[in-house]
Amino acid sequence: MxxxxxxxxxxxxxxxxxxxxxxxxxxxxxxxxxxxxxxxxxxxxxxxxxxxxxxxxxxxxxxxxxxxxxxxxxxxxxxxxxxxxxxxxxxxxxxxxxxxxxxxxxxxxxxxxxxxxxxxxxxxxxxxxxxxxxxxxxxxxxxxxxxxxxxxxxxxxxxxxxxxxxxxxxxxxxxxxxxxxxxDSPGFVSNRVLMLTINEAVFLLQDRVATAEDIDKIFKGCFGHKMGPLETADLIGLDTILYSIEVLYENFNDTKYRPCPLLKKMVDAGLHGRKNGKGFYVYQ
Known part of the structure; x- marks a missing residue:
């Protein structure tokens, strides 16, 4: 029907x-x-x-x-x-x-x-x-x-x-x-994996291990991903990323889900990604 x-x-x-x-x-x-x-x-x-x-x-x-x-x-x-x-x-x-x-x-x-x-x-x-x-x-x-x-x-x-x-x-x-x-499980399959990946990529940026461009370039060039983790974060929305990883942290009580301070700072600054024009990258 x-x-x-x-x-x-x-x-x-x-x-x-x-x-x-x-x-x-x-x-x-x-x-x-x-x-x-x-x-x-x-x-x-x-x-x-x-x-x-x-x-x-x-x-x-x-x-x-x-x-x-x-x-x-x-x-x-x-x-x-x-x-x-x-x-x-x-x-x-x-x-x-x-x-x-x-x-x-x-x-x-x-x-x-x-x-x-x-x-x-x-x-x-x-x-x-x-x-x-x-x-x-x-x-x-x-x-x-x-x-x-x-x-x-x-x-x-x-x-x-x-x-x-x-x-x-x-x-x-x-x-x-x-x-x-x-x-049923917090984050299910996709986001238990994806949110950790994105959060760790933000830690890499915060620790100045690599630029946002180079982090994403490695995932696209080495693994064949269409988008890198930080580009993906901008597409989803950094506020949504933060909310999601906070839910995982709350539900599992596991420090591996601790949100990166840089992610929190960017959300507080209103840098939400594509939805409002600026995140890890700038959009027209």
Missing amino acids: KIQTVGVIGAGVMGIGVAQNLAQTDHNVILVDIKEEILDKAKQEIKNNIRFQSLIYKKDKPTNLEETLNKIEFSQNYKLLENADFVIENVTERWDNKKQVYSLIDAICSADCVFAANTSAIPITRIASATKRADKVVGIHFMNPVPIKPMVEMIRGYHTSETTIEIAKNMLSQMGKECVLVN
Whole structure:
């Protein structure tokens, strides 16, 4: 059965990508955020992304900009999510924020609606505990940029049912994506490895072992990575990187997850990467 209407919570980098991907695969989208200016910016970003993709990626069927935008309802009203068949949450990686959101939507959405947490590190079982539908909560860790990444990491929480897993797999298939199913653990597979790598790369920069350019050049030239760890950090957002590694540190109580002081300093200075024009590199 095709899932037709999908709620997307949070109109940041990831929420924008998820909403765009859904609209481009013929879904009706309700994109919710708390501020009108964030929603206005999201609409412009989606326009820019579609225009850029039409120039860079050749497709048999080019995306119709107006048709795609018409499939997205931009709103501050969470009440609209009562019409959603499936909800994908993308709010900031702070447990207090997520907990409030899930308590709110649990009371609004239909009993059959599945909740997918697009989180980098927070355990899915903890997220599910904020609802009365723990069996209908699953983790879907999308990769950035969402519309052109073919694979996601799906996370099974302690109570996640097989039915929910199948519904989520079907949803992803409709979006043109494959998934790898893993069990619940802070950071899952991808970010338990990636966040350590990025954090250690920042330590190398802080200790003046190498420049940002040379650190990234080694990973690209020696290992064949498309992007180095510091370029990847800028793409994800340094604030998101810091939040994620703080979650790992809190959950594992292991000093290997201690955030690099330079990373903290950069986030405090507002250097968040591509999203605001400056991180380890400067963007126009």
